[in-house]
Amino acid sequence: MSTLLRVLLGMPAAVTAVLLLTACGPSATPASGGSAASQETTATEPSTAAADDDSRADVFPLTLVRRGGIAGFHDRLRIHADGSVTFRRAGAAEQRCRLDPDLLDTLRQAAAQVRWPARTLPSTTATYADELVVVVQSPRGAARLDTPAVQALQDPLTRLLGDVSRPAGQRELCGPLS
Structure with missing residues (x-):
């Protein structure tokens, strides 16, 4: 041999x-x-220059789907390039608000830097009882929010989910549409 x-x-x-x-x-x-x-x-x-030039256009809309947890969430939140947000909880009417401009810019920059791991929406099925699954999706791709690839989006999106869950008059990050 x-x-x-x-x-x-x-x-x-x-x-x-x-x-x-x-x-x-x-x-x-x-x-x-x-x-x-x-x-x-x-x-x-895509080249970095092209990604930077069109970062606002191709990272929005950002869509979050939150399911499960002890509270049994079934929510969908969509953030548009102009800062408008639509939010719907299971069994409730759709709500709309306008995102704080600083938070919108933070989300735009963070989403533009993400190396999206997949183009298709990951499973929102819990792997164990009462698991809270949050998935974020952009035109560039999709990932569970607890994935290291989207770490830069975790804090601002978690804060926004908490904010839009409050009554409209108590929100700090998403105000009335004008």
């Missing part, structure tokens, strides 16, 4: 597959001049 074959057989399958694919892959550079890897990255990831 050759030394190369012994080495390959002793490696984990994933490493062996990568080595074999690398050895068998094309060696020529693409006609446009860059490497295949850099072209793939360019094609699938």
Whole structure:
């Protein structure tokens, strides 16, 4: 048995597959001049400048779905680019309010920096009794609010959920529409 074959057989399958694919892959550079890897990255990831220019447009609307917990929540909150918020609790009429401009800016900046882990909405099904599940969704992707990828959004969105749960006259972060 050759030394190369012994080495390959002793490696984990994933490493062996990568080595074999690398050895068998094309060696020529693409006609446009860059490497295949850099072209793939360019094609699938938006440039930072483009993301910054359109960050308000493509992070909103932000939608939160809160389900479960001891209180049995079943809420949906949507934040629009203009700062308007719609909020609906199970069994109650939809409410609307206007988000504090500083909080809107904080959310916009935080959501623009998130590396969204998925485009589809994660499950809102609890994994154990009385688990509170909060999912945040943007046009860029979706994640559970307790996911490290969206950590920058956890505090402002949690505060907002608490605020809109209060009677309209007692809210501090989401005032009347004007």
